[in-house]
Amino acid sequence: MTMKVEEKIALNAMKNDKKSHILFDQSKCSGCRERMCIAVCPAHLYSLNEETGEMVVEYAGCLECGTCLIACTYGSITWEYPDGEYGVQYRYG
Amino acid sequence: MDKIDAIVVGGGLAGLSAAYRLAGAGKQVILLERGDAPGSKNVTGGRIYMSPVRKYLPEIVDSAPFERRVVKELITVLDESSGLQFEYGNEKWKKEPYMSHTVLRAKFDSWFADQAAAKGAFIIPKKKVDDLLWEDGHVAGIRSGSEEIGAHVVIAADGALSFLAQKAGLRQPHKPENFAVAMKEIYQLDEKTIEERFGLGPDEGAAGLFMGSITRGMFGGGFLYTNRDTLSLGLVVGIDALSRRKGATTAPDLMEEFTKRPEVQRWIRGGELKEYSAHLISEAGIGTVPKLYTGGMLVSGDAAGFALNLGLTVRGMEFAIASGVMAADTAIEALEQNDLSEGSLSRYEKKLRESFVLQDMETFRHSKEVLDRQRFFTVYPRFMCELFDELFTIGDGPKESLYKTAKRVAKKHVLNMETVRDLMAARKV
Secondary structure: OOOOHHHHHHOOEEEOOOOOOEEOOHHHHOOOOOOHHHHHOOOOOEEEEOOOOEEEEOHHHOOOOOHHHHHOOOOOOEEOOOOOOOEEEOOOO | OOEEEEEEEOOOHHHHHHHHHHHHOOOOEEEEOOOOOOOOOOOOOOEEEOHHHHOOOHHHHOOOOOOOEEEEEEEEEEOOOOEEEEEEEOHHHHOOOOOEEEOOHHHHHHHHHHHHHHHOOEEEOOOOOOEEEEEOOEEEEEEEOOEEEEEEEEEEOOOOOOHHHHHOOOOOOOOHHHEEEEEEEEEEOOHHHHHHHHOOOOOEEEEEEEEEHHHOOOOEEEEEEEOOOEEEEEEEEEHHHHHOOOOOOOHHHHHHHHHHOHHHHHHHOOOEEEEEEEEEEEOOHHHHOOOOEEOOEEEOHHHHOOOEEOOOOEEOHHHHHHHHHHHHHHHHHHHHOOOOOHHHHOHHHHHHHHOHHHHHHHHOOOHHHHHOOHHHOOHHHHHHHHHHHHHHOOOOOOOOOHHHHHHHHHHHHOOOHHHHHHHHHHOOO
16 A cells, blocks of 8 residues: 555644745745755655746645755755644654 | 743753753743644654663653663665564563663653643743844843743753754754654554564564665665554655755655565554654764853754764664753753853853763764765665575575575675775774
8 A cells, every 4th residue: 555645744733824934045946956855855845836937835744854954955945943833743753 | 131040942852851950950940842742843763772861860761651661673684675684682671670662752752841840840832932032142031923031041952953053153054964854654553463563572662773775875774663552663864865866766755665665564564654754863973063052052952963873773862861951950050150151051061071972972973974885775785685595595506505605695795895995984983
């Protein structure tokens, strides 16, 4: 049985803020060929919108590890913890 | 500004240890945790070693709601389509004092927070700390949203990302080569099934380590821990290699591939997936430990880069507890002398240097550069799997002598200068 990462994330207890805690500087993204964020995010939240050429992040599924922030050596990602009350709430950890 | 004695930022093991200790000494302490409760943002692989931390917090260590005491170690070396498994068990691990326990952080940390609160610490959840307050070049408190709280000392226990250590100018931005990401899945299985499947008695647990082709040649490995009625299964992989697509894959795909291995399925089958989590791991050892103090502030636990991966043992929680206690003890002394200056707080580093925390980090200063040698994740696992494959295989022709087989396989993989270089490097650990 193969399980998609979206289905795995759906099992987590999460409370989502209306605003994203992850922001891009699209001008830096446009110069990036490697797309490290897409490779490293354990929740597979990052993608490139082929039509607009812009990076997109589904911040609502964020596991709050911060891996993308470290991997993006272009410094395009602004990443903060979600405000108190929001984000993932691990029941096992 | 009105000031309380101490603010602890972060309800992980470092922060909780510090708050417990400060409150126990009669100091006013507020612990701010961004999650719904301490533990709700925290993730561990799964095992804590008792001996290093017992002397720091004996009453916590000896009564904590751990999962199972580890009595056996399972090591699985994997090639693309074969696997070799060792099991090491020791009867003495079944007797007190137990060496290590498996642990789930949501349960343990929230219990620990209750103990700290009972000592008089104010634990405030759902409160994210946004910035530090400064006064005459010293840290003087924190800001959370529009709220400001003054304190004589701030203990930053805000995890591996530690934005506070960066804001205080104590460290540079993190680099991908110094960190790994861990992905972890929790599978629910009933207690009896776990005990039968792993060959365990009641309360006994197993710890598993997986290495080889599962990380596709990248730095990292897998882990498996038995909890009371769940299994913790995870994969750790270096961020630098992953981001450069050295394994030609993504993190979630690598995790999915790992869980599909028959050598993993045999343990988790029938289990119901309950949670999927991820966490950063500092892998660079003492090389990336930031400056640990400044006027009015101390840094402890993951925030201070205290973690040690020696391949077979991976530790972080003991460093968090011990450094949290030492940060608190330093703060208590400084508060009593009414001197929270950088010079006064430098005693924190002295305490750490006299303890296992900085001594172990120092002894294993080179562990990352040794473990980072790609052949440990490619050539050696393949050599071991292929050797056993050839020794076990009976083909249609006459069988070669065992010695000849071993020599031939060894020649193919490991009897070369690269191995000599790896061995030379390994002398550093």
